[in-house]
Amino acid sequence: MTTATKRARPIPAIESSDEDDELPLINRRVSKKPRVSLSSASASNSTSAQTKSRLKQRSSSDRVLADARRQRRQNGTTTVVRPNPAAAKGRRAKKEEAKLEPIPVEEKKPKREGQSSSSDQGKDNGGYRWWDEGEGERNSGIKWTTLLHNAVIFPPEYEPHGIPLLYNGKAVELSAESEEIATFYAAKLATDYVQKPTFQRNFFDDFRHSLRSTSAHRIIKKLELCDFSRIHAHLEKKKQEKKDIPAAEKKKLREEEAVRCKKYTVALVDGREEKVGNFRVEPPGLFLGRGEHPKMGKVKSRIYPEDITINVGHDAEIPPCPLEGHKWGKIIHKRDVTWLCFWKDTITGGSKYVWLAAGSAFKGMSDHAKFEKARRLSQYIEQIRRDYRQGWKAKGKEPKQRATAMYLIDKLALRVGNEKGEDEADTVGCCSLRVEHIKFVPPRTIELDFLGKDSIRYFNSVQVEKEVYENLKLFCRNKKPGEDIFHRLTVTGLNDYLKSLMDGLSAKVFRTYNASVTLDNLISNTPARSDLLEKIVFYNQQNKEVAILCNHQRALPKAHGSQMEKMDKKVVDTQQWLTELKRGRNKINKSKGSIDSVDLIQWMPEKPVFTEDMDDKERAAERKRAAAAPRVKTARVKKLPQIETAIKSVSERLAKLKADMQVKEDMKTVALGTSKINYLDPRITVAWCKKREVPIERIFAKTLLVKFAWAMETSEDFRF
Template sequence: MTPFLVFVLCFFLFFACLLPVVKFCYSFFLLVPFSRRRWGVLWEEEKTNDGVKWKQLEHKGPYFVPLYEPLPDDVQFYYDGKPLKLSLATEEIATFYAKMLDHEYTTKEIFQNNFFNDWRKEMTPQEQEIIKQLDKCDFKEIHKYFVDKNEARKALSKEEKQKLKEEADRIQEEYGYCILDGHREKIGNFKTEPPGLFRGRGDHPKMGMLKKRIMPEDVIINCSKDSKIPEPPVGHKWKEVRFDNTVTWLASWTENIQNSLKYIMLNPSSKLKGEKDWQKFEVARRLKDVVHRIRAQYQADWKSKEMKKRQRAVALYFIDKLALRAGNEKEEGETADTVGCCSLRVEHIKLHSKLDGQEHVVEFDFLGKDSIRYYNKVSVEKPVFKNLQLFMKNKDPGDDLFDRLSTVILNKHLQKLMNGLTAKVFRTYNASITLQEQLKALTNPEDSVAGKLLSYNRANRAVAILCNHQRSTPKTFEKSMQNLQTKIDAKKEKLEKAQQELEEAEDELKYKKDAKAEANVQKKKKLLERLKEQLAKLNVQATDKEENKQIALGTSKLNYLDPRISIAWCKKFGVPIEKIFNKTQREKFAWAIDMTDEDFEF
């Protein structure tokens, strides 16, 4: 080897070794100050290594919720009027039911039956012999015990509460964080789910079933090979320890109700989740560029010779226009009967050639995710209407509306139209674009901050309505509305009084033009102005509240609205970001707060 070659080799080796150092320094000294770029660079980096989500992952495993503490001897369970001492396992399950006694769930037959079935399975043979009917079980004393215990906890002294808080903080500190690629990151759900009775939403066939306690033997740990592997609690073992860096979860277990997996994952504030979130909105922005083409195509497909294509085109139209969910098929009898677009049945829509002065109206009425009702009357294009008539012909109410379509077929089609496009992207896209348009239309630059916030909430509300994000009217709604009205009335009265006083003061000024009278007029004027402002603010509040009664704004804000739209709006109109994003939201959207200027356009 010639000295020259050796030199060249050393030269390259030297720089190869230096590369990580250079990279580190670069990111440290250059990118941190210009943090706007940080996310961009990181994303670029991630794209190159396919499937690998991290290089280093170290954590302590899940925090296991405390074991069951038996009831004191004087708290009794009664069967058929007679006290009955239960075995520990049976007693624990009894407490699950007892705790829920004043919840609506326990009045439902399915809940009762499922509970009783599962409970009996865990009883000793002797208990099984005695306890044969749920309605002979008396849990009242146990119920009262827990109610009292709750009260007692609330009534604890400041110091005692502080102590409990400190203990919780200690657990959070120990189990609530992990090390991911050298950064300490917050974990989302670091505790195992406690045992209890399954609370499904809507008409769930499994409500009331026993949700078993998770033990270390059920848990799979995922971490990096060279990290400090978490210790299972003493006397226990993990089900498995694996080192899979193509997934983002830290631990998982199989839940016994649906036999599905549960995961311990990172908090939304983490870099990993933030990048994913950002990516999601970038995909939606790409849809913006091609959506016109896609719309033109599905409109053309309404007239296709193939039934399959027509169904696809009509379904996509619904997903686009009404922001419906995709609607995967689900196993019958395992979950509540809910549907999305592709799984709509004939019974879920009604067709009206004419309704309330509109033509070709489709009336939707079905239960969607979480058994939330979707009810809407929409006037559609004539070909859509004709197609729906065709799809419904010779079908029973319980038949699929789109019998030749599934989410898999639809998504395969979408994938061809745009890289990364799936049905749910339309929801993200339509939500974000609606917010941007509504903000443009509703914001008045002359308004006060409070007025601008009302506009923001209204824009947010338009999105929530589009996405059908509902909530049950808060229990205290009527009362708090009344309180607000009382306040408004009081303010009005004050205002009238101030008005009168001002007039009087002005009269007096006309009468004796001295400095004192002049000052008085000015004072009264100021007071009047202030009261007017306060009244306006209260009225705004009342409007906002009423309009928000059954609408949940949080879900769209957290999941569908590109935070950069909101941040740009704040910057443009001088509204502090804290007014629209609370602490958690600011943490989740740190990536966006970092990179957004006032001229950002979705």
């Protein structure tokens, strides 16, 4: 309802450019998915300062590399072999494969597994520092020379439980296959999927199909008459039993499972050990798409070895098939790809791949290349922006639409928006925007409202350049709501054009570029005298700005409301006590020395009362009762010095409480993770951490430290 647009910006710390629109419009209001009925109109208008762009004074990547090399190599890998990059490639593969016996992968010696365990702590790639080597052949089409792995592990076969499905109140005998499907449904009973007609219909079609040659087929005709509650109860019971296993035993079970999986967790790539990412075949179940997916509820069937294609080295041993009586579908030796296995998804027909983990050299190199490409865009961006501004006035429809779309992609960080099929959720991106997704608010504000990736709502009311406004209006003229705004523009056409502006450029690079450049600019303004915690909060706030730019949202946490209430109560209590303390101070001060202490009243939450015979549930209930009970009056006698100290500490506590509450409210529907993992060049963060003396572990969790190992030696003056 309100209009979030550009707002006044602070005086930039560094020289500003004359162009007022260098940065993307990050001050968007956050809106939520039109999730069920949860009213959400109150989406908060988060605002924050935005800096003007600054002149780039980048350190060349060469310098960073040199810098990195100078650093002490603290990595615990064996000898510090610094291979000559040119010679290394070909030789390394063979030599090391001979040396490094493929213990975890080789079937013949399963007893000696523990052997390599010390090398796989933390790192996903056995300490291979690819970033210390030259660019060399990194980008060539061939991805590996030798490849050895154990393929995948399968979920356990279905074990029938014999708990009946009731139909019209009577138990129905089901085949194991049908029972499994019924059980998939029972497992979802507590979700709102089961309320959705599409989900019900798809499930029931598949369920009925599974019954076709059994007697139950004549009985079970309507979903409404199926009662899954007994199966549901059975599942709940199992869940509880699992939960109730003593901690020690749980730990043991976990360890046993780890031993069983061990050999699947690593692959040997050119003789180097690398962690495998997703070595588990997805278990069967009901397909849960996002948003209004037409296929939700369909049975995603079990994948068998026959469905799987294995990609291994020519001379490598073919991984043994873990399922008795089965064999792999296909064995291939495709060296221009990085996947180890793949199969066809039974629902979408798309391919599912087994990849190496995020910390592997394959993934790291392409991540690095992605950010380098985005950095390269900063050398072209001014030119490109001039170009599309020019394009707004183009005579031809396609160039005009293209230039207008480029503005949206650049300024609003929209995704490009490929075509989607009838059998997918109806979501859009820039090129697939339809007339129904835009509203025009004179003089030049557009309101975009559509479902984007994952059916997350994009809602943004933003002032745009006059030409853009007029163009968009023009493109919508005489079109029905369901028609494409950019009807002459295709994604391929757009990307082909981008290639002509910069080698390797495509629409998604703008998102990476804008996210990273925004963070870089924002955190360069870190308040000088902040303590560690303040710096971290500050960083997270800037991270939040990026998340808002990219429209990274999450569902409102279930307990948000109650947690806020709880905090609010605390604020009220603390406030009351502070007021009382101040009253006491006044009284003493006014008395001019005639009294030196006062009676003060503090209202405290009631303390819960536990008795020996209470179980966990009763204790929890008692705790709740006490928290909700009226506050208890407590009398305290205080002298002036005591009061002064208390006022100070209580004020601080109150301020912190209020600040925490604000942060919680501001963050309730933003997801920081996605940008941190995918969009923000880790070198920006590493450099900032070094400069501001923030331990990197406070920003990157363990997996991110591994994923971004290549960025850890970035010098503190790195700029994106």
